[in-house]
Amino acid sequence: MLKRKFGNRSEWKRIIKSKYSQSYLNTKEFKGYITLLNTIQVTEPLSVSYGEKKVKIVDDGYMWLQQFPLEKNHAVTTMFNVNGEIVQWYIDICLGNGIENGIPWMDDLFLDLVLLPSGEIIDKDADELEDALSKGVIDKNLYDLAWNEAGAIKSLVRTGEFDLIKLSNSHRDFLFSTLK
Numbered sequence: 001m002l003k004r005k006f007g008n009r010s011e012w013k014r015i016i017k018s019k020y021s022q023s024y025l026n027t028k029e030f031k032g033y034i035t036l037l038n039t040i041q042v043t044e045p046l047s048v049s050y051g052e053k054k055v056k057i058v059d060d061g062y063m064w065l066q067q068f069p070l071e072k073n074h075a076v077t078t079m080f081n082v083n084g085e086i087v088q089w090y091i092d093i094c095l096g097n098g099i100e101n102g103i104p105w106m107d108d109l110f111l112d113l114v115l116l117p118s119g120e121i122i123d124k125d126a127d128e129l130e131d132a133l134s135k136g137v138i139d140k141n142l143y144d145l146a147w148n149e150a151g152a153i154k155s156l157v158r159t160g161e162f163d164l165i166k167l168s169n170s171h172r173d174f175l176f177s178t179l180k
Contacts, residue, residue: 014044093108
C-alpha cells in the first residue's frame, strides 16, 4: 500500500508551533494545490547529509512550500531557511495528488529527487522503490512509472525547463500573507 502524505504535516511531532496556509491555483503556469508551513518553533533542528554536504532543512522560522500539481506524478517541497533562501527542493515521485477533507495529499511512490541550489540532483530512496517492487507493494508498471517520471524531471531540470521550481518564491509569497 502506498503512503499518503498530507500537505499540513499534522503528524509531525518535531513541530511545536507553526502557521499554515493553502490554496488552489488554476493558472497558465500551474494547476493544483499549494501549501505553506512556517515552523515557528521546533523541538530541534533537522539536517540531512548528501555525501560531504550537510543541509539544514528544518529549524525555527523555516518554511516548507509544497506544490501538488494535478494530473502529474510528482509533488515538490521547497525548503526555505529563516532568511527566505531556498536550501533545497525535494521532489516526491508519486502516483497522484489530490485533496481529502480539505487537505492536499500525494500518494508516494518511494523514489525521490533532491535538487540543491547549486544545480546538483540527488536520487533518493531508490532502495525503497526496489524493496516495494520485490515485496509486491507495487507492480512493475508503478515501478516503471516512478523511474520514467524521475528521468523526465531530471532531464527538465538539466535543461532549465522544470518550471515548477521557478514558481517557488512566488507561490511562497502568495501564501505567506494568509498564514494562520
